[in-house]
Amino acid sequence: MSPRIVHIARNTFREAVRDRVLYNLIAFALLLSGAAIFVGQISIDIERLVVVNLGLTAVSLFGVVIAIFIGIGLVSKEIEKRTLYTVLSRPVRRWEFIVGKFFGLAGTLVVNTFFMAIGVFGALLYVTHKFSRPDALILVALYFIVLEFLIICSLALLFSSFSSPLLSAVFAFSLFVIGSFADDLRGFAGMAHGVTRWIATGAAYLVPNFSALNVISAVAHQQPMSSQLILQNTLYALFYTAMALSGAVLIFERRNLK
């Protein structure tokens, strides 16, 4: 990787930390410890399920919110503060700027997820008193959540490369919601006929399929994950991210920054 990309990524990460993004970890810790302590008292027989479901859902939602709200400002903020011109006046290519920003944001989310994962396992240990072999499946779910973040970061950057922060947030969040219904969308396409069927099928394949990356429920019930699913989800997320990033680069390369 080019040292310029690494440099931009590192600065993006530092900036996120300076913006106190990691403060969300406090809220996360409070949420999980509260759930671990209180759920046993107000429900029956689901302490472990709640810790896993709540923990992984929180990791996912906190990360999605961070990815969208930081991602949409990555380009526009630099333009607004006019720091982008300083960066681009150096030997930094526009695509390197976009890719560097992407890795910086993805790095922030990976670090955030790492600390949250420690919290999830800590809460799990609190309620179950010991780890069992199937608990390792939680790592698979966390890995899929990170893949989901990569896709959302790239989409936020894509929208940020041509649109205002507000609209970018709306677009990115809408795609997150639609992507969560991707399987339903495919189901609707199957029921449609003619041109509608083609359009619906096209839309179903164009939006990111987040439901394929959501294995939280299955992991909570300790259902095994096939290595094929892990491999194919990895490839899917990488290709989709590459697609969105390529789009962002293409648009940003041609954008008039004057």
Place this chain on the structure above:
Amino acid sequence: MTARQRTTVIASVSLAVSMAASVLLLRHIDRMRPQASIEDVLYINSPAMVKRASLGFDGLMACIYWTRTVQYFGHRHYDGALTYNELAPLLEITTALDPHLLPAYQFGASFLAPRPPGGAGEPVRAIRLMEYGIEHNPENWQLYYNLGFVYYTELKDYRQAAEVFERGSKVPNAHPFMKILAAQMAMHAGDFATARMLWSATYETSTESNIRQNAIEHLRAIQVDEDVTNLQALVARFSQRAGRAPASMAELVAAEHLQSVPADPNGNAYKLTSNGDVLVESPDDFPFITKGLPAGYKKGLPKFHNHS
């Protein structure tokens, strides 16, 4: 005091006063609307709609709905309610969100099936819930056990119960007693021995303290019912022989050559009325007994005891 310090003091006082006032006001408002409890409100009662609204986080949503179900049942049960209108929809939503959430079936059936005030008195919906659970978790023999239990205890449909136990016994790794239960159910369904076997199996196969406690209470009740039935038979025999009911339990003991005055599981001797009816000393201690109750006795809520 500088202007900044003054602002800090005023803002701090304002914050504390406002917070206290809002808490006090909320308490007043709550007192004005005591019936406005969320437990009776199901904003969305379509399982499919809730599943879609969960944005793929249906596992967490199922846990939330299950907790809500437990709270709903617990509150109404505590209040001695005779209706549980939202119980079945809550359970249906919970299990639609997560069809593998086993506690929702196992506990849910025991909330739904028993007659009020012990439960919602909806055994048919309990059966539907269990069948849905079996459909999605066919490898779980305990669900067959719970389903057979509903047929046995609530509907007294021994043939169906035997059939369900038989189905469950064929599930890989099913507990061997499923086969015994199926056979027992087919031959001696109404016996105390069968009931004792069922509740003993419940006690032994559950790790949940509430279920085990419930099983103990039922086993105690079976003991009382069996004792009273046997004693009542002795009273009948005595009456036939002597042409009158025994005057006291001591007379019955002497006439029937019993070792001592029979006692209930709490150690209290059974009482004999002048009409020859055998009664327990304190029926409130045995919430599930069907015999030995004084005429006109009204059952309260089950009162569980700590038994080791």
